[in-house]
Amino acid sequence: MIEVRNLIKNYGAIRALDDISFTLNKGEILGFLGPNGAGKTTTMRIITGFISPSSGTVKVAGYDVVEHPIQVKKKIGYLPETPPLYNEMTVSKYLKYVAELKDVHKDRISSNIDKVVELCGLKDVKDRIIGNLSKGFKQRTGLAQALINDPEILILDEPTSGLDPKQIIEIRNLIKSLAGERTIILSSHILPEIQMTCESVIILNKGKIVSVEHQKNLSKYLTGNNSYEMTLTKADEKLLRSIKDLDKVLDVGFISGKDNAIYIDAKGHDDIRAQLIKIAICNNYEVLEFKNKDVTLEDVFLKLTTQEDVNTI
Amino acid sequence: MKRSFVIAKKDFKTYFISPIGYLVLSSFLLVTGFMFYQRLLFFVRQSFIGSQTGEPVTATLNDAIIKPLYGTINLLFLFLIPLITMRLISEEKKQKTMELLLTCPISSGQIVVGKFLSALFLITLTLVCTLTYPLILYIGGNPDMGQVFTMYIGLVLLSACYISVGVFWSTLTENQIIAAVLTFISLLFLWIIDWGAQNSSQLMTSTIYYISIMRHFESFGEGMINIKDTVYYLSFCSIALYLSYLGIEKQRGSL
Numbered sequence: 001m002i003e004v005r006n007l008i009k010n011y012g013a014i015r016a017l018d019d020i021s022f023t024l025n026k027g028e029i030l031g032f033l034g035p036n037g038a039g040k041t042t043t044m045r046i047i048t049g050f051i052s053p054s055s056g057t058v059k060v061a062g063y064d065v066v067e068h069p070i071q072v073k074k075k076i077g078y079l080p081e082t083p084p085l086y087n088e089m090t091v092s093k094y095l096k097y098v099a100e101l102k103d104v105h106k107d108r109i110s111s112n113i114d115k116v117v118e119l120c121g122l123k124d125v126k127d128r129i130i131g132n133l134s135k136g137f138k139q140r141t142g143l144a145q146a147l148i149n150d151p152e153i154l155i156l157d158e159p160t161s162g163l164d165p166k167q168i169i170e171i172r173n174l175i176k177s178l179a180g181e182r183t184i185i186l187s188s189h190i191l192p193e194i195q196m197t198c199e200s201v202i203i204l205n206k207g208k209i210v211s212v213e214h215q216k217n218l219s220k221y222l223t224g225n226n227s228y229e230m231t232l233t234k235a236d237e238k239l240l241r242s243i244k245d246l247d248k249v250l251d252v253g254f255i256s257g258k259d260n261a262i263y264i265d266a267k268g269h270d271d272i273r274a275q276l277i278k279i280a281i282c283n284n285y286e287v288l289e290f291k292n293k294d295v296t297l298e299d300v301f302l303k304l305t306t307q308e309d310v311n312t313i
Numbered sequence: 314m315k316r317s318f319v320i321a322k323k324d325f326k327t328y329f330i331s332p333i334g335y336l337v338l339s340s341f342l343l344v345t346g347f348m349f350y351q352r353l354l355f356f357v358r359q360s361f362i363g364s365q366t367g368e369p370v371t372a373t374l375n376d377a378i379i380k381p382l383y384g385t386i387n388l389l390f391l392f393l394i395p396l397i398t399m400r401l402i403s404e405e406k407k408q409k410t411m412e413l414l415l416t417c418p419i420s421s422g423q424i425v426v427g428k429f430l431s432a433l434f435l436i437t438l439t440l441v442c443t444l445t446y447p448l449i450l451y452i453g454g455n456p457d458m459g460q461v462f463t464m465y466i467g468l469v470l471l472s473a474c475y476i477s478v479g480v481f482w483s484t485l486t487e488n489q490i491i492a493a494v495l496t497f498i499s500l501l502f503l504w505i506i507d508w509g510a511q512n513s514s515q516l517m518t519s520t521i522y523y524i525s526i527m528r529h530f531e532s533f534g535e536g537m538i539n540i541k542d543t544v545y546y547l548s549f550c551s552i553a554l555y556l557s558y559l560g561i562e563k564q565r566g567s568l
Contacts, residue, residue: 009566045412048416049415049416050412050415050416050565051565051566051567052565052566052567053566054566066567069418069420070418070419070420071418073416073417073418073419074418076416078412078416080409080412080413080416082409082412084408084409084410084411084412084413085408085410086327086408086410087408088327088330088331089330097319097323098413098417100316100319101316101319101320101413101414101417101418101419102417102418103316103418145413
Protein backbone atom coordinates (compact mmCIF):
# COMPACT_ATOMS: atom_id res chain seq x y z
CA MET A 1 0.00 0.00 0.00
CA ILE A 2 2.78 2.41 0.92
CA GLU A 3 6.23 1.99 -0.52
CA VAL A 4 9.03 4.29 0.54
CA ARG A 5 12.37 4.01 -1.23
CA ASN A 6 15.63 5.73 -0.29
CA LEU A 7 13.95 8.83 0.98
CA ILE A 8 16.22 11.81 1.62
CA LYS A 9 15.18 15.26 2.76
CA ASN A 10 17.55 18.16 3.25
CA TYR A 11 16.67 21.43 4.89
CA GLY A 12 19.53 23.57 3.70
CA ALA A 13 22.64 21.98 5.10
CA ILE A 14 20.70 19.86 7.57
CA ARG A 15 19.79 16.35 6.52
CA ALA A 16 16.45 15.63 8.15
CA LEU A 17 15.95 12.22 6.54
CA ASP A 18 18.75 9.98 5.49
CA ASP A 19 17.92 7.09 3.20
CA ILE A 20 14.63 5.88 4.66
CA SER A 21 13.04 2.82 3.04
CA PHE A 22 10.12 0.68 4.14
CA THR A 23 6.94 -0.89 2.85
CA LEU A 24 3.59 -1.16 4.47
CA ASN A 25 0.89 -3.60 3.40
CA LYS A 26 -2.82 -2.93 3.29
CA GLY A 27 -4.49 -3.12 6.68
CA GLU A 28 -1.29 -2.86 8.71
CA ILE A 29 -0.66 -0.42 11.52
CA LEU A 30 2.83 1.00 11.59
CA GLY A 31 4.30 3.13 14.34
CA PHE A 32 7.10 5.64 14.08
CA LEU A 33 8.98 5.89 17.30
CA GLY A 34 11.70 8.38 18.00
CA PRO A 35 12.73 11.43 19.97
CA ASN A 36 11.97 14.94 18.79
CA GLY A 37 13.76 15.77 15.58
CA ALA A 38 14.15 12.14 14.56
CA GLY A 39 12.34 12.65 11.26
CA LYS A 40 8.92 11.23 12.08
CA THR A 41 6.99 14.34 11.08
CA THR A 42 9.13 14.92 8.00
CA THR A 43 8.51 11.38 6.74
CA MET A 44 4.77 11.78 7.27
CA ARG A 45 4.73 15.14 5.56
CA ILE A 46 6.43 13.67 2.51
CA ILE A 47 4.02 10.72 2.31
CA THR A 48 1.04 13.08 2.52
CA GLY A 49 2.52 15.36 -0.13
CA PHE A 50 2.78 18.41 2.12
CA ILE A 51 6.47 18.71 1.33
CA SER A 52 8.56 17.23 -1.44
CA PRO A 53 11.46 14.86 -0.88
CA SER A 54 14.97 15.92 -1.87
CA SER A 55 15.40 12.49 -3.44
CA GLY A 56 13.86 9.06 -3.26
CA THR A 57 10.34 7.92 -4.06
CA VAL A 58 7.12 7.36 -2.20
CA LYS A 59 4.38 5.28 -3.78
CA VAL A 60 0.92 5.12 -2.30
CA ALA A 61 -1.38 2.49 -3.79
CA GLY A 62 0.83 2.46 -6.86
CA TYR A 63 0.78 6.23 -7.39
CA ASP A 64 3.94 8.28 -7.01
CA VAL A 65 3.48 11.15 -4.56
CA VAL A 66 5.44 13.63 -6.67
CA GLU A 67 3.95 12.69 -10.04
CA HIS A 68 0.32 12.04 -9.06
CA PRO A 69 -0.21 14.09 -5.88
CA ILE A 70 -3.96 14.43 -6.32
CA GLN A 71 -4.54 10.67 -6.64
CA VAL A 72 -2.43 10.04 -3.55
CA LYS A 73 -4.03 12.78 -1.47
CA LYS A 74 -7.49 11.40 -2.20
CA LYS A 75 -6.57 8.17 -0.45
CA ILE A 76 -5.01 9.68 2.66
CA GLY A 77 -6.49 11.15 5.79
CA TYR A 78 -3.89 13.14 7.69
CA LEU A 79 -3.81 14.52 11.19
CA PRO A 80 -0.78 16.79 11.59
CA GLU A 81 0.93 17.38 14.91
CA THR A 82 -1.01 20.61 15.36
CA PRO A 83 -4.59 19.88 14.27
CA PRO A 84 -5.28 22.19 11.32
CA LEU A 85 -8.39 23.97 12.60
CA TYR A 86 -10.06 27.26 11.83
CA ASN A 87 -10.75 28.69 15.25
CA GLU A 88 -13.59 30.90 14.06
CA MET A 89 -15.67 28.08 12.56
CA THR A 90 -18.04 25.69 14.26
CA VAL A 91 -17.15 22.00 14.26
CA SER A 92 -19.83 21.00 11.79
CA LYS A 93 -19.13 23.88 9.38
CA TYR A 94 -15.45 23.05 9.53
CA LEU A 95 -16.09 19.40 8.72
CA LYS A 96 -18.34 20.41 5.85
CA TYR A 97 -15.61 22.65 4.45
CA VAL A 98 -12.99 19.89 4.65
CA ALA A 99 -15.42 17.44 3.04
CA GLU A 100 -15.88 19.85 0.13
CA LEU A 101 -12.15 20.37 -0.18
CA LYS A 102 -11.65 16.62 -0.27
CA ASP A 103 -14.24 16.31 -2.99
CA VAL A 104 -16.66 14.16 -1.02
CA HIS A 105 -19.77 13.73 -3.13
CA LYS A 106 -22.46 16.29 -2.31
CA ASP A 107 -25.04 13.69 -1.30
CA ARG A 108 -22.66 12.00 1.09
CA ILE A 109 -21.32 15.06 2.90
CA SER A 110 -23.93 15.27 5.64
CA SER A 111 -24.00 11.51 6.28
CA ASN A 112 -20.19 11.43 6.44
CA ILE A 113 -20.21 14.31 8.91
CA ASP A 114 -22.73 12.50 11.10
CA LYS A 115 -20.60 9.37 10.96
CA VAL A 116 -17.32 10.99 12.02
CA VAL A 117 -19.03 13.14 14.64
CA GLU A 118 -20.45 9.97 16.15
CA LEU A 119 -17.17 8.09 15.85
CA CYS A 120 -15.05 10.82 17.42
CA GLY A 121 -17.55 11.68 20.14
CA LEU A 122 -18.15 15.22 18.96
CA LYS A 123 -21.93 15.13 19.15
CA ASP A 124 -22.23 17.57 22.05
CA VAL A 125 -19.85 20.13 20.61
CA LYS A 126 -20.97 19.94 16.98
CA ASP A 127 -22.31 23.49 16.89
CA ARG A 128 -19.67 25.10 19.05
CA ILE A 129 -16.90 27.38 17.83
CA ILE A 130 -13.65 25.43 17.53
CA GLY A 131 -11.61 28.18 19.20
CA ASN A 132 -13.57 27.67 22.43
CA LEU A 133 -13.08 23.91 22.60
CA SER A 134 -10.72 22.12 24.96
CA LYS A 135 -7.52 20.60 23.65
CA GLY A 136 -9.02 17.11 23.68
CA PHE A 137 -11.99 18.10 21.56
CA LYS A 138 -9.74 20.00 19.19
CA GLN A 139 -7.67 16.86 18.74
CA ARG A 140 -10.82 14.85 18.05
CA THR A 141 -12.01 17.43 15.57
CA GLY A 142 -8.65 17.06 13.86
CA LEU A 143 -9.13 13.32 13.76
CA ALA A 144 -12.68 13.71 12.46
CA GLN A 145 -11.30 15.88 9.67
CA ALA A 146 -8.84 13.15 8.69
CA LEU A 147 -11.68 10.61 8.53
CA ILE A 148 -14.23 12.70 6.69
CA ASN A 149 -13.64 11.21 3.24
CA ASP A 150 -13.39 7.66 4.59
CA PRO A 151 -9.75 7.29 3.50
CA GLU A 152 -7.98 3.97 2.99
CA ILE A 153 -4.88 5.31 4.66
CA LEU A 154 -4.66 7.24 7.89
CA ILE A 155 -1.56 9.13 8.90
CA LEU A 156 -1.59 10.44 12.45
CA ASP A 157 1.23 12.54 13.84
CA GLU A 158 1.39 12.18 17.62
CA PRO A 159 -2.38 11.82 17.95
CA THR A 160 -2.30 11.70 21.75
CA SER A 161 0.17 14.47 22.52
CA GLY A 162 -1.03 17.01 25.02
CA LEU A 163 -4.11 15.05 26.06
CA ASP A 164 -5.00 13.99 29.57
CA PRO A 165 -4.78 10.27 30.45
CA LYS A 166 -8.50 9.62 29.98
CA GLN A 167 -8.50 11.28 26.58
CA ILE A 168 -5.36 9.37 25.62
CA ILE A 169 -7.09 6.07 26.30
CA GLU A 170 -10.15 7.19 24.34
CA ILE A 171 -8.11 8.26 21.33
CA ARG A 172 -6.10 5.02 21.43
CA ASN A 173 -9.27 2.96 21.47
CA LEU A 174 -10.62 5.03 18.65
CA ILE A 175 -7.51 4.38 16.58
CA LYS A 176 -7.72 0.69 17.31
CA SER A 177 -11.35 0.63 16.24
CA LEU A 178 -10.39 2.30 12.97
CA ALA A 179 -7.90 -0.40 12.14
CA GLY A 180 -8.99 -3.30 10.08
CA GLU A 181 -9.54 -2.35 6.49
CA ARG A 182 -7.53 0.84 6.92
CA THR A 183 -3.78 1.18 6.72
CA ILE A 184 -2.52 3.37 9.52
CA ILE A 185 0.76 5.10 10.26
CA LEU A 186 1.12 6.85 13.57
CA SER A 187 3.99 8.43 15.40
CA SER A 188 4.77 8.80 19.03
CA HIS A 189 7.60 9.21 21.41
CA ILE A 190 5.87 7.05 23.97
CA LEU A 191 6.93 3.43 23.75
CA PRO A 192 3.95 1.72 25.45
CA GLU A 193 1.57 3.63 23.26
CA ILE A 194 3.16 2.32 20.09
CA GLN A 195 3.29 -1.14 21.55
CA MET A 196 -0.39 -1.08 22.37
CA THR A 197 -1.63 0.04 18.98
CA CYS A 198 0.87 -0.93 16.31
CA GLU A 199 1.75 -4.19 14.65
CA SER A 200 5.17 -3.09 13.57
CA VAL A 201 7.42 -0.26 14.61
CA ILE A 202 10.10 1.75 12.92
CA ILE A 203 12.50 3.38 15.31
CA LEU A 204 14.00 6.55 13.93
CA ASN A 205 16.88 8.57 15.24
CA LYS A 206 18.56 11.56 13.61
CA GLY A 207 16.84 10.91 10.30
CA LYS A 208 17.86 7.28 10.04
CA ILE A 209 16.01 4.03 10.64
CA VAL A 210 17.65 2.55 13.71
CA SER A 211 15.54 -0.54 13.85
CA VAL A 212 12.43 -2.14 12.38
CA GLU A 213 10.67 -4.29 14.92
CA HIS A 214 7.60 -6.40 15.03
CA GLN A 215 5.37 -5.60 17.95
CA LYS A 216 6.16 -8.92 19.67
CA ASN A 217 9.86 -8.25 19.49
CA LEU A 218 9.37 -4.79 20.78
CA SER A 219 7.88 -6.16 23.94
CA LYS A 220 11.27 -7.54 24.95
CA TYR A 221 12.31 -4.00 25.67
CA LEU A 222 9.32 -3.59 27.90
CA THR A 223 8.77 -6.78 29.87
CA GLY A 224 11.27 -9.38 28.72
CA ASN A 225 14.16 -7.53 30.20
CA ASN A 226 15.77 -8.92 33.29
CA SER A 227 16.32 -5.77 35.25
CA TYR A 228 14.62 -5.35 38.59
CA GLU A 229 14.35 -2.76 41.28
CA MET A 230 13.92 -3.72 44.94
CA THR A 231 13.17 -1.37 47.80
CA LEU A 232 13.63 -2.64 51.34
CA THR A 233 13.41 -1.28 54.83
CA LYS A 234 17.18 -1.65 55.02
CA ALA A 235 19.74 -2.56 52.39
CA ASP A 236 23.40 -3.30 52.96
CA GLU A 237 26.46 -4.92 51.41
CA LYS A 238 25.65 -8.27 52.95
CA LEU A 239 22.42 -8.53 51.01
CA LEU A 240 24.14 -7.48 47.82
CA ARG A 241 26.73 -10.20 48.29
CA SER A 242 24.14 -12.90 48.82
CA ILE A 243 22.22 -11.81 45.74
CA LYS A 244 25.36 -11.67 43.69
CA ASP A 245 26.04 -15.28 44.61
CA LEU A 246 23.04 -16.36 42.54
CA ASP A 247 24.49 -17.69 39.30
CA LYS A 248 22.17 -15.81 36.94
CA VAL A 249 22.79 -12.39 38.43
CA LEU A 250 25.10 -10.25 36.37
CA ASP A 251 25.19 -7.11 38.40
CA VAL A 252 23.72 -5.73 41.56
CA GLY A 253 24.14 -2.40 43.31
CA PHE A 254 22.55 0.50 45.09
CA ILE A 255 20.40 2.90 43.13
CA SER A 256 21.88 6.33 43.56
CA GLY A 257 19.47 8.91 44.88
CA LYS A 258 17.12 6.38 46.46
CA ASP A 259 17.43 5.11 50.00
CA ASN A 260 17.54 1.36 50.54
CA ALA A 261 16.86 0.59 46.91
CA ILE A 262 18.91 -1.81 44.84
CA TYR A 263 18.95 -2.83 41.21
CA ILE A 264 19.54 -6.32 39.90
CA ASP A 265 20.52 -7.21 36.35
CA ALA A 266 20.15 -10.84 35.44
CA LYS A 267 21.08 -12.76 32.32
CA GLY A 268 18.94 -15.07 30.25
CA HIS A 269 15.20 -15.10 30.08
CA ASP A 270 14.50 -17.18 33.18
CA ASP A 271 12.48 -15.49 35.82
CA ILE A 272 14.44 -15.11 39.03
CA ARG A 273 12.04 -12.83 40.81
CA ALA A 274 10.86 -15.47 43.21
CA GLN A 275 14.42 -16.38 44.12
CA LEU A 276 15.35 -12.78 44.74
CA ILE A 277 12.48 -12.19 47.10
CA LYS A 278 13.12 -15.46 48.89
CA ILE A 279 16.74 -14.48 49.54
CA ALA A 280 15.73 -11.13 50.94
CA ILE A 281 13.11 -12.59 53.24
CA CYS A 282 15.21 -15.52 54.43
CA ASN A 283 17.89 -13.03 55.46
CA ASN A 284 15.34 -11.02 57.45
CA TYR A 285 15.07 -8.10 55.11
CA GLU A 286 11.63 -6.62 54.56
CA VAL A 287 10.69 -6.00 50.96
CA LEU A 288 8.62 -2.89 50.44
CA GLU A 289 8.58 -2.80 46.68
CA PHE A 290 9.67 -5.02 43.87
CA LYS A 291 9.30 -4.20 40.23
CA ASN A 292 10.63 -4.64 36.74
CA LYS A 293 12.81 -1.69 35.99
CA ASP A 294 10.96 0.91 33.87
CA VAL A 295 12.21 0.96 30.34
CA THR A 296 12.28 4.42 28.95
CA LEU A 297 12.64 5.32 25.35
CA GLU A 298 16.13 6.53 26.18
CA ASP A 299 17.08 3.03 27.33
CA VAL A 300 15.81 1.53 24.09
CA PHE A 301 17.75 4.02 22.07
CA LEU A 302 20.84 3.45 24.10
CA LYS A 303 20.48 -0.24 23.62
CA LEU A 304 19.87 -0.02 19.89
CA THR A 305 22.52 2.54 19.15
CA THR A 306 25.17 0.77 21.24
CA GLN A 307 24.28 -2.54 19.62
CA GLU A 308 24.79 -0.94 16.27
CA ASP A 309 28.15 0.38 17.32
CA VAL A 310 29.26 -3.06 18.40
CA ASN A 311 28.15 -4.46 15.06
CA THR A 312 30.04 -1.90 13.09
CA ILE A 313 33.20 -2.51 15.08
CA MET B 314 -11.82 25.30 -10.52
CA LYS B 315 -14.67 23.89 -8.44
CA ARG B 316 -12.37 23.46 -5.46
CA SER B 317 -11.04 27.02 -5.91
CA PHE B 318 -14.60 28.18 -5.39
CA VAL B 319 -14.87 26.11 -2.21
CA ILE B 320 -11.90 28.02 -0.81
CA ALA B 321 -13.14 31.36 -2.17
CA LYS B 322 -16.57 30.82 -0.62
CA LYS B 323 -15.16 29.93 2.77
CA ASP B 324 -12.71 32.84 2.84
CA PHE B 325 -15.34 35.27 1.67
CA LYS B 326 -17.55 34.17 4.57
CA THR B 327 -14.60 34.53 6.94
CA TYR B 328 -14.43 38.24 6.07
CA PHE B 329 -17.87 38.59 7.60
CA ILE B 330 -17.19 36.38 10.62
CA SER B 331 -14.46 38.76 11.70
CA PRO B 332 -15.20 42.51 11.64
CA ILE B 333 -12.89 43.10 8.69
CA GLY B 334 -15.53 42.65 5.98
CA TYR B 335 -17.92 45.09 7.63
CA LEU B 336 -15.07 47.47 8.36
CA VAL B 337 -13.95 47.54 4.75
CA LEU B 338 -17.49 47.98 3.45
CA SER B 339 -18.50 50.70 5.90
CA SER B 340 -15.29 52.74 5.73
CA PHE B 341 -15.40 52.50 1.96
CA LEU B 342 -18.97 53.72 1.78
CA LEU B 343 -18.36 56.42 4.38
CA VAL B 344 -15.48 58.00 2.48
CA THR B 345 -16.99 57.64 -1.00
CA GLY B 346 -20.38 58.83 0.29
CA PHE B 347 -18.81 61.93 1.77
CA MET B 348 -16.92 62.61 -1.46
CA PHE B 349 -20.04 62.07 -3.55
CA TYR B 350 -22.08 64.45 -1.40
CA GLN B 351 -19.43 67.18 -1.50
CA ARG B 352 -18.97 66.85 -5.25
CA LEU B 353 -22.73 66.94 -5.77
CA LEU B 354 -23.13 70.07 -3.62
CA PHE B 355 -20.31 71.74 -5.51
CA PHE B 356 -21.87 70.86 -8.85
CA VAL B 357 -25.29 72.09 -7.77
CA ARG B 358 -23.81 75.38 -6.55
CA GLN B 359 -21.86 75.86 -9.79
CA SER B 360 -24.99 75.24 -11.86
CA PHE B 361 -26.94 77.63 -9.64
CA ILE B 362 -24.34 80.37 -10.05
CA GLY B 363 -24.30 79.61 -13.78
CA SER B 364 -28.03 80.04 -14.08
CA GLN B 365 -27.89 83.35 -12.12
CA THR B 366 -25.07 84.91 -14.12
CA GLY B 367 -26.11 83.44 -17.44
CA GLU B 368 -22.71 81.73 -17.92
CA PRO B 369 -23.10 78.32 -19.53
CA VAL B 370 -22.23 75.29 -17.39
CA THR B 371 -19.59 73.35 -19.28
CA ALA B 372 -18.94 70.53 -16.79
CA THR B 373 -20.94 67.35 -17.22
CA LEU B 374 -22.14 65.16 -14.39
CA ASN B 375 -19.53 62.60 -15.35
CA ASP B 376 -16.62 65.02 -15.33
CA ALA B 377 -17.65 66.87 -12.20
CA ILE B 378 -18.79 64.00 -10.00
CA ILE B 379 -18.17 60.52 -11.31
CA LYS B 380 -14.56 60.79 -12.41
CA PRO B 381 -13.28 62.39 -9.18
CA LEU B 382 -15.31 59.87 -7.23
CA TYR B 383 -13.52 56.99 -8.91
CA GLY B 384 -10.19 58.66 -8.23
CA THR B 385 -11.14 58.39 -4.56
CA ILE B 386 -12.12 54.75 -4.89
CA ASN B 387 -8.77 54.03 -6.45
CA LEU B 388 -7.00 55.73 -3.55
CA LEU B 389 -9.06 53.75 -1.05
CA PHE B 390 -8.08 50.53 -2.79
CA LEU B 391 -4.47 51.40 -2.18
CA PHE B 392 -5.09 51.39 1.57
CA LEU B 393 -7.78 48.77 1.95
CA ILE B 394 -6.64 46.01 -0.38
CA PRO B 395 -3.42 45.31 1.54
CA LEU B 396 -5.62 44.92 4.62
CA ILE B 397 -7.95 42.39 3.04
CA THR B 398 -5.25 40.35 1.30
CA MET B 399 -2.71 40.23 4.13
CA ARG B 400 -4.31 37.35 5.97
CA LEU B 401 -5.20 35.20 2.98
CA ILE B 402 -2.25 32.81 3.00
CA SER B 403 -0.11 34.06 5.91
CA GLU B 404 -2.93 33.22 8.30
CA GLU B 405 -3.17 29.67 6.94
CA LYS B 406 0.53 29.26 7.47
CA LYS B 407 0.47 30.66 10.95
CA GLN B 408 -2.50 28.56 12.05
CA LYS B 409 -0.88 25.48 10.44
CA THR B 410 -3.99 25.02 8.29
CA MET B 411 -1.82 25.24 5.18
CA GLU B 412 -0.94 21.64 6.05
CA LEU B 413 -4.61 20.78 5.60
CA LEU B 414 -4.96 22.61 2.28
CA LEU B 415 -1.80 21.16 0.81
CA THR B 416 -2.67 17.61 1.83
CA CYS B 417 -6.17 17.83 0.39
CA PRO B 418 -6.58 16.73 -3.23
CA ILE B 419 -6.17 20.28 -4.48
CA SER B 420 -3.22 21.89 -6.23
CA SER B 421 -1.27 24.90 -5.02
CA GLY B 422 -2.50 26.77 -8.07
CA GLN B 423 -6.13 26.15 -7.14
CA ILE B 424 -5.45 27.39 -3.61
CA VAL B 425 -3.93 30.61 -4.93
CA VAL B 426 -6.84 31.19 -7.31
CA GLY B 427 -9.37 30.51 -4.54
CA LYS B 428 -7.72 33.02 -2.23
CA PHE B 429 -7.56 35.59 -5.01
CA LEU B 430 -11.24 35.13 -5.83
CA SER B 431 -12.36 35.53 -2.21
CA ALA B 432 -10.80 39.00 -2.00
CA LEU B 433 -12.05 39.87 -5.48
CA PHE B 434 -15.61 38.95 -4.40
CA LEU B 435 -15.35 41.29 -1.40
CA ILE B 436 -14.06 44.16 -3.54
CA THR B 437 -16.72 43.53 -6.16
CA LEU B 438 -19.35 43.63 -3.43
CA THR B 439 -18.10 47.02 -2.21
CA LEU B 440 -18.07 48.28 -5.79
CA VAL B 441 -21.63 47.10 -6.27
CA CYS B 442 -22.60 49.11 -3.18
CA THR B 443 -21.08 52.25 -4.71
CA LEU B 444 -23.40 51.84 -7.70
CA THR B 445 -25.84 53.83 -5.56
CA TYR B 446 -24.09 57.06 -6.53
CA PRO B 447 -24.48 56.85 -10.31
CA LEU B 448 -28.01 55.54 -9.67
CA ILE B 449 -28.85 58.68 -7.69
CA LEU B 450 -27.45 60.79 -10.51
CA TYR B 451 -29.42 58.75 -13.01
CA ILE B 452 -32.65 59.38 -11.13
CA GLY B 453 -32.07 63.11 -10.85
CA GLY B 454 -30.08 63.83 -13.96
CA ASN B 455 -28.68 62.47 -17.14
CA PRO B 456 -25.19 61.02 -16.63
CA ASP B 457 -23.36 59.01 -19.28
CA MET B 458 -24.08 55.49 -18.00
CA GLY B 459 -21.81 53.92 -20.63
CA GLN B 460 -18.83 55.66 -19.13
CA VAL B 461 -19.90 54.58 -15.65
CA PHE B 462 -20.03 51.01 -16.92
CA THR B 463 -16.51 51.05 -18.39
CA MET B 464 -15.21 52.65 -15.22
CA TYR B 465 -16.57 49.77 -13.19
CA ILE B 466 -14.98 47.27 -15.57
CA GLY B 467 -11.71 49.15 -15.18
CA LEU B 468 -12.00 49.28 -11.39
CA VAL B 469 -12.62 45.54 -11.13
CA LEU B 470 -9.58 44.84 -13.31
CA LEU B 471 -7.48 47.32 -11.35
CA SER B 472 -8.49 45.87 -8.00
CA ALA B 473 -7.77 42.37 -9.33
CA CYS B 474 -4.19 43.50 -9.98
CA TYR B 475 -3.87 44.97 -6.50
CA ILE B 476 -5.27 41.80 -4.97
CA SER B 477 -2.90 39.57 -6.92
CA VAL B 478 0.04 41.57 -5.54
CA GLY B 479 -1.41 41.13 -2.05
CA VAL B 480 -1.83 37.38 -2.53
CA PHE B 481 1.76 37.13 -3.67
CA TRP B 482 3.21 38.82 -0.58
CA SER B 483 0.88 36.83 1.63
CA THR B 484 2.39 33.56 0.36
CA LEU B 485 5.86 34.64 1.37
CA THR B 486 5.37 35.42 5.05
CA GLU B 487 3.57 34.17 8.13
CA ASN B 488 3.31 37.70 9.42
CA GLN B 489 0.22 39.59 8.28
CA ILE B 490 1.67 43.02 9.01
CA ILE B 491 4.70 42.34 6.85
CA ALA B 492 2.45 41.10 4.06
CA ALA B 493 0.29 44.25 4.30
CA VAL B 494 3.23 46.66 4.35
CA LEU B 495 4.97 44.97 1.42
CA THR B 496 1.72 45.01 -0.57
CA PHE B 497 1.14 48.67 0.19
CA ILE B 498 4.71 49.64 -0.79
CA SER B 499 4.51 47.65 -4.03
CA LEU B 500 1.17 49.20 -4.98
CA LEU B 501 2.38 52.68 -4.10
CA PHE B 502 5.44 52.13 -6.24
CA LEU B 503 3.30 50.99 -9.18
CA TRP B 504 1.26 54.16 -8.72
CA ILE B 505 4.10 56.66 -8.65
CA ILE B 506 6.35 54.94 -11.14
CA ASP B 507 5.35 57.26 -13.99
CA TRP B 508 6.65 60.27 -12.07
CA GLY B 509 10.05 58.97 -13.01
CA ALA B 510 9.14 58.99 -16.68
CA GLN B 511 9.78 62.67 -17.35
CA ASN B 512 13.43 62.50 -16.39
CA SER B 513 14.25 59.47 -18.48
CA SER B 514 15.25 58.70 -22.04
CA GLN B 515 12.64 58.10 -24.74
CA LEU B 516 12.80 54.33 -24.44
CA MET B 517 12.64 54.40 -20.64
CA THR B 518 9.69 56.76 -20.73
CA SER B 519 7.63 54.52 -22.95
CA THR B 520 8.61 51.47 -20.91
CA ILE B 521 7.64 53.16 -17.67
CA TYR B 522 4.36 54.31 -19.16
CA TYR B 523 3.69 50.75 -20.20
CA ILE B 524 4.42 49.40 -16.72
CA SER B 525 2.51 52.12 -14.87
CA ILE B 526 -0.69 50.58 -13.57
CA MET B 527 -2.58 53.90 -13.58
CA ARG B 528 -1.86 54.78 -17.22
CA HIS B 529 -3.83 51.76 -18.30
CA PHE B 530 -6.86 52.91 -16.35
CA GLU B 531 -7.18 56.13 -18.35
CA SER B 532 -9.00 54.61 -21.31
CA PHE B 533 -11.60 53.02 -19.01
CA GLY B 534 -12.09 56.44 -17.38
CA GLU B 535 -12.77 57.90 -20.81
CA GLY B 536 -15.49 55.36 -21.49
CA MET B 537 -13.51 52.92 -23.60
CA ILE B 538 -12.71 49.25 -23.12
CA ASN B 539 -9.29 49.06 -24.64
CA ILE B 540 -8.04 45.56 -25.54
CA LYS B 541 -4.43 46.59 -24.90
CA ASP B 542 -5.19 47.78 -21.37
CA THR B 543 -7.42 44.80 -20.60
CA VAL B 544 -4.66 42.45 -21.71
CA TYR B 545 -2.20 44.38 -19.53
CA TYR B 546 -4.37 43.94 -16.43
CA LEU B 547 -5.11 40.29 -17.09
CA SER B 548 -1.47 39.45 -17.70
CA PHE B 549 -0.47 41.43 -14.62
CA CYS B 550 -2.81 39.27 -12.49
CA SER B 551 -1.67 36.05 -14.11
CA ILE B 552 2.00 36.80 -13.51
CA ALA B 553 1.44 37.80 -9.87
CA LEU B 554 -0.66 34.68 -9.23
CA TYR B 555 1.87 32.48 -10.97
CA LEU B 556 4.59 33.93 -8.74
CA SER B 557 2.39 33.17 -5.71
CA TYR B 558 2.08 29.59 -6.92
CA LEU B 559 5.85 29.40 -7.26
CA GLY B 560 6.15 30.84 -3.74
CA ILE B 561 4.07 28.02 -2.28
CA GLU B 562 5.85 25.35 -4.29
CA LYS B 563 9.21 26.73 -3.23
CA GLN B 564 8.20 26.43 0.41
CA ARG B 565 7.09 22.85 -0.15
CA GLY B 566 10.62 22.20 -1.34
CA SER B 567 9.50 21.02 -4.76
CA LEU B 568 11.44 23.67 -6.73
